[in-house]
Amino acid sequence: MSKIMNKNIDHHCKRMTSAFSDYLDNRLKKQLCQRLEVHLAECPDCKMYFDTLKMTVTLYRSLEQEPLPEGAEKRLFATIKLARSKNRT
């Protein structure tokens, strides 16, 4: 790409990247979606940016719930029981 074009392209890329988060959440208007997809197909920098962003979010979404520590459920029910008995008196 020529140097003269760079400034315009950077500006365009910046506008595109700011829409990535909404795009991942299916929150972009259809028209903008299409423009973004066209841009991703022709701009390797944005494609790399988008792919890593998408993978980050995908990884977070795949995290499972943390198991409770040993004995925590027992302690929780004991605390609730205590609150219940206070409530009754």
Place this chain on the structure above:
Amino acid sequence: MNEDVLLQQAQAGNYRSFNQLVKIHQSRVYSVALRLLGTVSEAEDVLQETFIALYKNLHHFRGGSKLSTYLFRMATNFSLMKLRRSKRRGHDSTHLSLSAVEELPDTAVTPLESLLNSEFRALLDQHLQKLPDKDRAVIVLRDIEGLDGAQVAKILGLSLPAMKSKLHRSREFLRKNLSVYLKEN
């Protein structure tokens, strides 16, 4: 058993039904607290505070979906309160600014499956802890727990645009810090 039925029974004073509700939601509540706080003992405190709050406010509920939103809200608020308190006591784990990028070791290209190993998870958590508290809460509720944007904004007392800008910024921060591990062939 249906959660709404359990709720009605719990409201009528059936403690077994209340305990069932606790069992259904406890690990979600604990996970949110742990990811916000980063320490097991504090997360367990929040777990207890959240369900005591539920017990005390039980009569306010009419339907199931509101219950889980309430639990998310309480777990988040109790956690953020704890973080504020510990900061005042001077235990601040200095948060990096969003533009700061840590030096990451140079690793080979990694496929998605092997990224989910425990080492990488630890790295995810480590970077998550570097975000400002509310930004972290946005990621935890939106991306990890899968709540929709409007719910997250409401829980955190943010406008929808403010929530979105935090979401965008936080994702970008995580992407920047983790991208060394994410690059594909």
